[in-house]
Amino acid sequence: ILVFGSEVWVRKDGAPDYFVEKYGLFFEQYRHHYHWFSLVEMAQIIIIALSSVWKPSDHAMCTLRNVLITIVLLFFFLAIVVLRPYNSVLDMITATAMSGMMFLAVLLMAVAIGMGGNQGLMTWAGYLLLV
Secondary structure (H helix, E strand, O other): OOOOOOOOOOOOOOOOOOHHHHHHHHHOOEOOOOOOHHHHHHHHHHHHHHHHHOOOOOHHHHHHHHHHHHHHHHHHHHHHHHHOOEOOHHHHHHHHHHHHHHHHHHHHHHHHHHOOOOHHHHHHHHHHHHO
């Protein structure tokens, strides 16, 4: 028998819905009372995806889109740093580093685009995305 996860997830109210038993292992990476953080991760992905699809018609709207994406990434980075939602230290280090570098890369790109395509800032943003 192959068993996934490190905890046994069982509903306490006895209802016949087996959501917890089926999908509980997806929430094991989060600390107690932070299982909802997966919704924050998904919301961040959806907001950035919808913002990226938006094709602005002028420079001001393009700047607004870039600022919106940068703010979403900043809030996600700060949420990870402040809340520390993950059980594993390795998950915390990885998530903090990835979200921080993504925020810095997008910030550099937004500033470079706002300055008319500064190639030096774009290069540094590219290095951050490669790491």
